[in-house]
Amino acid sequence: MKYMAPPPGEYERGLFAHTDKPVSTIICDDHVSGLEIEVNDGQWIKLSLSPSSFCFVVGDPLKSNGRLKAVNHRVMMSGDKDRFSLAAFAIPVEGTVIKAPKELIDEQHPQLYKDFDFMDFFLFAFSDPAKHIDSGEQLQAYASLSPPVSH
């Protein structure tokens, strides 16, 4: 992706806040920082990736019954340099069903989401109805079991 440097002195959105819809994403950049993650509600931290590092982002389907966090992230641009990034998305083969590992489901951790077809969720997340749902709530909207089920 290419993110243009903002006008001088501005702090400008390059990519809106979201959680990722693929299973996971690996992000590298050209060391012009811009990627930010939300650590607490409304508190954002800018990541500075060193030349030899990358960022591994857990996507909604990898939340593993809520044990892993699909972090909310965005790109904000400042300074006078354009930013280039490369994102490698893990998209499973057609027909892949996402299930929480049974080892992660017990009395203390009831099953939060039904088993779901990855591609059905992916298409839902980019559908018109889902545009009205906060990105971080889309998996909940699509696959939540209420009440959660313990086995």
Ligand SMILES: O=C(O)CCC(=O)C(=O)O
């Ligand atoms: O370009 C970046 O650093 C982030 C890209 C990203 O979050 C995405 O494509 O989902």
Ligand SMILES: [Fe+2]
């Ligand atoms: Fe992302």
